[in-house]
Amino acid sequence: MKSTIVSSPHVPRANRVDQIMLQVLLALVPGVAAMIWFFGWGVLINVVLAVTFAVLAEATVVLLRGRRPWPAVGDLSAVVTAVLFAISVPPTLPWWLTLLGILFAIVLVKQLYGGMGYNPFNPAMAAYVFLLISYPVAMTTWLAPSMLAEHGFTFMESLRAILTGALPPGLDWDAVSSATPLDEMRGKLDLDMTIEEIRQSPLWGSFGGRGWEWVGNWFLLGGVYLLWRRVITWHIPVSMLTGLLVSAGVFWLIDPQTHPFPAFHLFSGAAILGAFFIATDPVTACTTKRGQVIFGALIGVTVYVIRSWGGYPDAIAFAVLLMNIAAPTIDYYTQPRVFGHGGERG
Template sequence: MQARAGFISSPHAARVNSVDWVMLQVCLALVPGTLALVWFFGWGVLINMALAVVFAVVAEALVMKVRGRPALPAIADYSAVVTALLFALTIPPTLPWWLTLLGILFAIVIVKQLYGGIGYNPFNPAMAGYVFLLISYPVATTTWLPPDVPALLAAQDLVTLSFMDSARLIFTGALPAEHTWDAVSAATPLDEMRTLLDQGMTMDEIRASSPLWGLFGGRGWEWVAFWFLLGGLYMLWRKVITWQIPVAFLAGLMLAAAVFWLLDPQSYPAPMLHLVSGAAVLGAFFIATDPVSACTTKRGQLVYGFLIGVTIYVIRTWGGYPDAVAFSVLLLNIAAPMIDHYTQPRVFGQKRSA
């Protein structure tokens, strides 16, 4: 029977989500957490995001021209934009513009396009670009502004930066004449916790020593984690990602933290502090779930996510980097093909081996 005008004939299979649709959903899901970062850490977050997106799109277009391929399809799938946004959300809002350029060039040109472009990169480009900068320029990439929390600013004689101050700092490296770096920078909660524990202080003493600490973790950082969690739940609802990786990721981190916290609560932070004081929530929903560099089997995703969480705890506790999300994701990117190999589902009709 002929289909009526205005109706689509069979087959009626659902259309597979396109890359550009998925990437746009990720961008939308990042909005709540981004707004929270801007609220607590200033305009530098937005300036970094704008710079990273421009650099990423231009780099992607130039590489495609060099490869003799049309640039528009590569740009129009928004994968470079998502890489840029995730990269910009992990770097400090004071990072000089030329370091943002270096990180994006490494992420797009070396990690993504050198391996063949989207779908072929074995590592998460945004995290590879961040780690490249962290290893090469550790001071610049670990200098964060204090959260805009009045009690904290007043207690430690800290100040926040206006839009013009942030732009001047990023593009020229110049602080306002009346301020020094000590007045505009502060350690992250994980860095502060790690330093004071190494000095022999107990958890109770650390929490009582500074207004930096809120109910569960660092003030300001708690709210950032909550709003990124909201964005992650939106992606689950829209079926942009599945639950296996983020749930296993957070479970691995919190289980490892809970074991040591129960053994000695004065020497090891509580699990919730690990969850809300760094990039764990952002990593669980937006970074580890990268469909190209992550595992693809359902059981493999559970193993992959869980091992990332455990690795984060190991590096945070005994390694040299307080956050460790980027390092852990990249390490498990290496292991993803092997995990997939050993977690393949049974083929229909095939008997299980004895």
């Protein structure tokens, strides 16, 4: 009888890159849907444009390197990068800025270093910071949440604004745009207003900005899904949010009239999105468990420092990129001891 001998391992690996990325995309759906609900069809249009540009850019660069494009495109890493970038930028960002950001992320930050697994920086956040520094006005022009907006954009109005920059007749950007909760809080505090006075604005909800806090809740649901599916571990998200909350809590206890309640920092910007979907990038984050705790905590502290005293209110991208630089050093000093080494002889 003829038999076939198969070498180990006999159990197929479950952590294929495309399967992991697909789980991340599924986990992003609730938060993206909430953003579309509160900030309009421009969010969806940005996602479609960013994904299209990212796939084309990835395939083109891989072809120029003399390789087959499907393995690179099929792992869905470019799609995840595109979605994270698209939901980080304003929903009416001009299409050519989306293209410029995606080219920066895919070509320079990812493929220039060798492709998937070799990039030292998070591509989506690097592209976001590049555009924020280069085009600050366009990158900070956010629409008012749906419950505060006097004019809600239809799909065609959103498409026209993104492709041509034209607004509906009788409207200008001052009429449809709104400061983000972090911008509002920072600007009013600089005018020596107290937290109680600032929160009299209709912009505020229970903890953070109206609309923004619900978006954070839906991204939190997606983050819990990733934990349940074991796509990520708790170390970075929990330590990052803890670092942010503890930093904010200390200053809130010292002076609650000039420092907002700690929960404000969770539900007014991209803290939850950053904790579960951005800081946990397996390529650019720490790999040791102790290192991940330190990595996450330092991101949380850095976010609070930049939000409170830096020039950019929502500091997730800057904090993540700074810690991307430190990740190899943190891993070096947090490597687990190899059994049989480092101890004294009995």
